[in-house]
Amino acid sequence: xxxxxxxxxxxxxxxxxxxxxxxxxxxxxxxxxxxxxxxxxxxxxxxxxxxxxxxxxxxxxxxxxxxxxxxxxxxxxxxxxxxxxxxxxxxxxxxxxxxxxxxxxxxxxxxxxxxxxxxxxxxxxxxxxxxxxx
Numbered sequence: 001x002x003x004x005x006x007x008x009x010x011x012x013x014x015x016x017x018x019x020x021x022x023x024x025x026x027x028x029x030x031x032x033x034x035x036x037x038x039x040x041x042x043x044x045x046x047x048x049x050x051x052x053x054x055x056x057x058x059x060x061x062x063x064x065x066x067x068x069x070x071x072x073x074x075x076x077x078x079x080x081x082x083x084x085x086x087x088x089x090x091x092x093x094x095x096x097x098x099x100x101x102x103x104x105x106x107x108x109x110x111x112x113x114x115x116x117x118x119x120x121x122x123x124x125x126x127x128x129x130x131x132x133x134x
Contacts, residue, residue, distance in 0.1 A: 025111030026063075032103045033061040033068075039096055052087035063107075072104040 037059070044053045056078055061068060079097040082088045 025106065029063050029103065029106055029111065032099065032106065033063050036096070036099050036103060037061055039092075039099065043092055043096065046092065049087070049090050049092055052082060052084070052090060052093055055082055055087065061103075069104070069108055072100055072107065076100050076104055 040053075040056075040059050043049050057075070059071070059075060061071070076097060079093065079100060080088075082093070087093055
């Protein structure tokens with residue numbers, strides 16, 4: 001069975017239109033959390049901000065866990081109150097802070113109904129208690 005050029009064009013157009021759909025809140029949260037995790041990983045290896053990254057607690061973002069709001073809030077707070085002016089003024093650290101704040105706002109205000117598991121053990125209630133400042 002051969003497809004006519006019109007039918008082929010129709011199917012290609014449908015596939016193209018499906019990819020043009022705006023991202024849902026859930027997909028935006030997933031992509032932004034992955035971007036933040038990748039950025040943190042890169043910054044931990046980058047020599048110019050490696051010292052600054054030592055002030056930050058380890059970060060793992062699981063958007064399906066209800067602890068993410070608390071973790072993000074505390075992480076943004078730690079980023080905003082880094083002990084040295086040098087660290088606060090680094091462009092890459094500022095970008096990380098901006099992205100973490102955007103993700104926090106999206107989860108907390110815009111799409112607070114993202115499915116989340118209610119499994120938040122006591123040690124995950126606040127990452128500020130786990131922050132080590134050398």
